[in-house]
Amino acid sequence: MTQMIDEPLERLRAAARRTRELALSRPGTGLGHEDADDDVGTIGTDGALGFDPFPLLEALHHHGVRAVVIGQVAGIMHGSTELTGDLDLLWDGAPAGAPALAAAFTSVDAHLTDEAGRPLATHPDSFLRPKVGFTSPGAGGDCCTPALPWGDLHVREFLDHAITAVDPGGLEVHYVSREDLIRMRRAVGRPKDLRRADELDSDTGSG
Numbered sequence: 001m002t003q004m005i006d007e008p009l010e011r012l013r014a015a016a017r018r019t020r021e022l023a024l025s026r027p028g029t030g031l032g033h034e035d036a037d038d039d040v041g042t043i044g045t046d047g048a049l050g051f052d053p054f055p056l057l058e059a060l061h062h063h064g065v066r067a068v069v070i071g072q073v074a075g076i077m078h079g080s081t082e083l084t085g086d087l088d089l090l091w092d093g094a095p096a097g098a099p100a101l102a103a104a105f106t107s108v109d110a111h112l113t114d115e116a117g118r119p120l121a122t123h124p125d126s127f128l129r130p131k132v133g134f135t136s137p138g139a140g141g142d143c144c145t146p147a148l149p150w151g152d153l154h155v156r157e158f159l160d161h162a163i164t165a166v167d168p169g170g171l172e173v174h175y176v177s178r179e180d181l182i183r184m185r186r187a188v189g190r191p192k193d194l195r196r197a198d199e200l201d202s203d204t205g206s207g
Contacts, residue, residue, distance in 0.1 A: 008077035008165040009173060015076045016052050019083045023048035033086040033140045034117065034133060038190040041072065041084060048085030052138035055108050056087065057173050063104040067091040067143070068162045069175040070184060075196050077165065078178045079203055082196060086141040090176070091127075092159055093145030098124035101143075110136040151187040158184075 022043070031045040042048065053073055060067050071088030072080065091101065102124045105112070112120040113133040120126040130148040134140055146156035158180040165173045176184070178200055185197035 006165065006167045008163075008175070009167050009171070011079065012053070012073060012076050015083055016054070019043065019048050019051045019085060022083065023051065023085070032135070036086070039192055041082070041192045042086040043083045045085055047140050048083070050138065051085050053087040055138045056104070056110070056136055058171055059104040059107045060089075060101075061172050063100045063107070065091065065097065065100050065104050066159075066174060067101070068159055069173060070144075070158075070181065071141070072196065074175040074181050075200060077173075077175050078181065078200060080196060080199055082192075082199070087139040088141045089143045090155065090159065091143065091145060092156065093128060093147060095124070095128060098127045101127045105134060105136070105143075108136045108138065110134045150184065153183055153187050155180075155184070 023046070028049070029044065029046050033042045033045055033047040036042040036045050036047075057069075067089040068091065069077065069087070070090050071086065072082060072084035073087050075082065076084065091097065102122055106122050110122060111134065112122055112126050114120055114129065115131055115133070117133070120132060126132055127143060128145070131142050131144045133142055146159075158176055161177045161180055162174045163177055165175065182197045182200050185193040185200075
């Protein structure tokens with residue numbers, strides 16, 4: 001695992017501030033992150049209101065959880081200029097790690113849902129599903145395991161390739177490598193994913 005310092009986290013902090021400012025300047029949409037348009041993304045939903053992924057990222061670090069940031073938050077950490085209103089995570093799905101994951105989500109008052117949108121208890125067993133949705137005061141999104149289908153990709157390997165950003169206070173945030181994020185984008189294939197994959201492909205100068 002490659003360790004980097006604070007620049008990717010500073011990019012994320014700046015993007016989260018811009019997201020909150022943008023969301024405050026427009027009427028509410030009534031849409032959650034699960035309602036996001038395949039082109040615009042979650043920046044067009046109320047998930048952007050008050051968007052701040054850091055409370056959950058700090059809780060994961062505090063509880064010793066190695067969850068890897070994927071999706072557009074990872075894209076921003078790699079230098080993407082597109083904003084987002086959600087936080088997506090990938091972890092290895094091992095039952096031994098589920099209690100710490102549940103404790104981290106509980107500490108930020110997160111609420112979980114299954115893939116049909118039905119409420120789930122914030123309990124270790126809930127995180128053993130291929131994907132669980134969550135909302136919290138700072139951010140909503142999906143928390144996935146490698147059991148979630150990604151076409152021909154073996155995303156468990158992506159956990160081993162993940163990069164770690166470290167801020168001066170010691171916060172560690174793990175995020176998917178640029179190459180693996182591009183592969184994930186192209187596998188999903190929505191307009192926003194292909195656009196963002198092209199952006200990362202063409203920008204070789206950012207971390």
